[in-house]
Amino acid sequence: MIRTFYFILEKEFKQMMRSKGLIRMLIMMPIIQLILLPMAANYSIKNISLAVVDNDHSEYSRTLVHKITSSGYFKLTAYTKNTKEAFKEIEKDNADLILEIPHNFEKNLVRENGQKVSVQINAIEGVKAGLSGGYLANIINDFNSEIRTRWIQPQGPDEAAIVSIAPINWYNRYMNYYLFIVPGILVTLITGIGMLQTAFNMVKEKEIGTIEQINVTPVKKQAFILGKLVPYFVLSALVFIIGQVVSFLFYNIHSTGSYFTVFVSMCAFLFALQGFGLLLSTYAENQQQAMSLGFFFMNILNMMSGLYTSIDSMPMWAKVMTGSFPLSHFIRVMRMVMLKGSSITEVGDHLLIMVGLGLVFNTWAVLNYHKRS
Amino acid sequence: METVISTDKLTKRFGDFIAAHELSFEVGKGEIFGFLGANGAGKTTAMRMLCGLLMPSSGKASVAGFDVYTETEKIKRNIGYMSQKFSLYEDLTVAENIRFYAGIYGLSFSDIKRKTDELLSKLGMQGEAKKLVSALPLGWKQKLAFSVSLVHEPRIVFLDEPTGGVDPVTRRQFWDLIYYAANSGVTVFVTTHYMDEAEYCDRVSIMVDGVIAALDSPGNLKKQMNAPDMEDVFYQLARKAKRSE
Structure with missing residues (x-):
């Protein structure tokens, strides 16, 4: 045997x-x-193409766009005047995402202490869409708290207590x-x-x-x-x-x-x-x-x-x-x-x-x- | 004469199809037994049952004194087999093939060496020992495969269309090898489509539609059927076949 x-x-x-x-x-x-x-x-998504429809052309709207593009995740591929044009960019696959900043963005933000922006995402690639939406929301949140602290500062830091999370990643520290x-x-x-x-x-x-x-x-x-x-x-x-x-x-x-x-x-x-x-x-x-x-x-x-x-x-x-x-x-x-x-x-x-x-x-x-x- | 293969109403059914129907015959020691028949007549089925590759449906059979139902592993120690498909390893050399088959049959290292030399010199292939089998011409491959099937000195060797596609000269040499083996006492059970080869057999059985239509020596068969040669004998029997391929 x-x-x-x-x-x-x-x-x-x-x-x-x-x-x-x-x-x-x-x-x-x-x-x-x-x-x-x-x-x-690779899961980390970079180079997300962004089309911006800026109806406001104010200092605040430009600050927001600058903040987004400087994050490293987004690249600005179109800067258009209306939604229709921006949507064409999505159809041509030149953009994954449209950020639309409405008229009177700055005015409403300052006067009424609130404003909405619209985000439209091409969701054909589900994971990419989810992640890029998430990234964008994070950046806008950041922008939000930045301008709030800027306004609030004279009255002292107590008024808008911000809870931030500082996660520690075990076993794979830098993800x-x-x-x-x-x-x-x-x-x-x-x-x-x-x-x-x-x-x-x-x-x-x-x-x-x-x-x-x-x-x-x-x-x-x-x-x-x-x-x-x-x-x-x-x-x-x-x-x-x-x-x-x-x-x-x-x-x-x-x-x-x-x-x-x-x-x-x-x-x-x-x-x-x-x-x-x-x-x-x-x-x-x-x-x-x-x-x-x-x-x-x-x-x-x-x-x-x-x-x-x-x-x-x-x-x-x-x-x-x-x-x-x-x-x-x-x-x-x-x-x-x-x-x-x-x-x-x-x-x-x-x-x-x-x-x-x-x-x-x-x-x-x-x-x-x-x-x- | 000592009987080495005997079957009694050996039958193989595949569903409704009866591939081999009540085959009964005996083969003696040292005999060259030809197994003839058209394609699909049931020759290979019968041979595979005797070699222990296929389970019979009914009937009895013994090979080398062992039962085909219960003692197939003992049968396998005593038989050699050369299938229709070429069965040596093309990616091994001639010597490596001999060594492998001799080894798995349990030959000692010194026996393997002796057998290899003996076999190669008999075939005149000493120069090819280190060549890959895939590089050999078909005729040489077939002669080698036959010799390898005898490497463990079996009592019976089953050859399934061993000379298919081989040139006439090599076929003749192949039959010299068969005679040589039979003379040394090995029983040869061979299927063929070549009627000149049928003449070389001691006895032939001709299968038609799964049954044995005739079984005798080539001389007697020609006499009985009043035929000039085996070709005519075969033709007279085979044209009665109803089964198509």
């Missing part, structure tokens, strides 16, 4: 090392994905987006290799017919399947380590918690993930089918595993679903260990679930693999 397994492993490693472009992939994938993706997939996204991308990186390559490798034998030759030998199906798991486990682990090095070199991200915990969690994750890949391969007849199935699941996993969006704000059914994704557990563990420095016992629940999922997927795959049809 052990001898047989040795020969299977030898063959699998030889084939893996011989597959074209593998070394290139091994080195290029972590580097490209880790450098490009975090820069592109560094990279710190949040890079460990997650590292996880999706090895998902591709661990799940898809394992599945493709198995299905390839079906497609070229060599699996039939294996099935007429006394080789145990467990040994054959294990032989398929090990090489891509090693490969995924290598890519993971290269990825860690890259994120240290480029983003200065290093784990607050122990790398041992990170590595143990990775093993549990790959066990579950490769099991899932194998399971897919037992249902697919050829590489094309495996590819379609694989990408179907990859999409769901990437979108729902909490990489980009928060699982806590998902509906209940989705939360339950993500519980069965090895990916969502590992992303959580990575963030807990790398950012917070959680210990292995603190992430223990997630580890157990991943191992459990691995047992289910692998057993299912072995049962679903038949040497005789």
